[in-house]
Amino acid sequence: MASDTRATDDPLEDFQLRSIDLLGQARRVWVTGNGPAVIVMTEMPGISPHVARFARWVREAGFTVYMPHLFGKDGATPRMPGALFTMIGGCISREFKAFQANASSPATQWLRALAAFAHKECGGKGVGAIGMCFTGNFALSMMLEKSVLAPVLSQPSLPLNDPAGMHIAPDELAAVKARMDAEDLTVLAYRFDGDKFCRAARFEAYEAALGDRFQGRVLPDSAARPNTQMKNPHSVVTLHLIDEEGQPTRAARDEILEFFRMRLSG
Template identity: 80%
Template sequence: MTTRPLDQDDPLDDFDHRGIALLGRKHRVYTMGSGPAVIVMTEMPGISPHVARFARWVRDAGFTVYMPHIFGVDGGVITTGRFLRAFPRACISRQFRAFQANESSPATLWLRALAAQAHQECGGKGVGAIGMCFTGNFALSMMLEPAVLAPVLSQPSLPLNDAAGMHIHPDELAAVKARMEAEDLTVLAYRFEGDKFCKAARFAAYEDALGDRFIGRTFPDSAANPDTPYKNPHSVVTIHLIDEAGQPTAQARDEILDFFRMRLSG
């Protein structure tokens, strides 16, 4: 993979820029690669160079990336100003229910439709999905779409006001669990031990609800990349990833890619 600077805005010029209309709503979606589809959902405040780097890793692993614009500046370096603009807008948007524990964000309906279309376009056994931070819980709700076989929750941070909340309607959670049992599926999840936005109580709630279908990984704060101004250990596969052999975050990335291969390829 060609290395691009992570401290400069990324033009995303190696992606195809598509406008995809589903359920009466049109969104910009960045696509690249070949093979089964993986939906990469950005963390706050938007598709940063770090998120784009992860998407390119997914492409290089043999998949077609679908990376929808959800909020923020596409390709923009994370700055305090961009965060302060994107975060309040997302919190009040009708597409997100940032403070509700037992509800699913309406945005997941469109993302499920995107997964169905991506599967139709790319083929394979099914579709993978990874959410991060603000979108971290979304991949679980997306399992209501039968095409989604490989959900990954990276530092799922909603609801913001309930550390043990799971941000999914109880009926949807029951349907997801029943599907997991029937099809022998699992969900992967990742967090840092000291993360202020994704605490141990949330993983405990998921484990209580899903049993051994939920595979949660918690890393010590010392595993987070210290060479960043964002000191709260949070973004497992983006800002706080250390791209070196043997590093826990690099191993997490590789485990995710292997998970996609296992579930989607063949």
């Protein structure tokens, strides 16, 4: 198995850093590519080289990537103690409500505005969105924006204190389910079987709420890249992805890209 530590920072030189006004506040967003828009929301502790690699795969599949700054240092490889301080900051931030079940992150409001903005710029049928770990649930709340047609939840980890909790307000969840039924839409979700931050109970809760509109994929722990700085199998399309033929994590990545093509490109 080839080594892929990505131990050096990524300068993100092939992305354009833009300041976009969303709900009256300027937000930093990294943009690259052409085609229908896909919002790539980073996992903790920020836009790492592995997250940027995934964004490039989305770009190379024929999409315009909008990758908003949410926390951390953009392009940096996670290092202690800085990564720990970022995670603590995210946990106590009112923008994320990391410990609240049945409540949507306030950040999803401006992320929905970003989706509408991106759709206006790029055109096409609609917008894709993927959240990872700390932002893993966000793509579902973003479906309240009518342009979002292809939501993906990768190891959704909030709320941190309730393994069966759903990080979305009940009225929003009901509205999303009604929209999915009316428009025949689905949400893809991924986790590793032994993930301590995204357990089986969370997928079971989403399946109970959304029925067959929720398409959960559970990968064996053996499919995770070993010997990384995070031994808990967790990051399906970034840190723990094995970019080799026949690997379940690469198959998951390819399924996500095909999901975006199907929903956004026709």
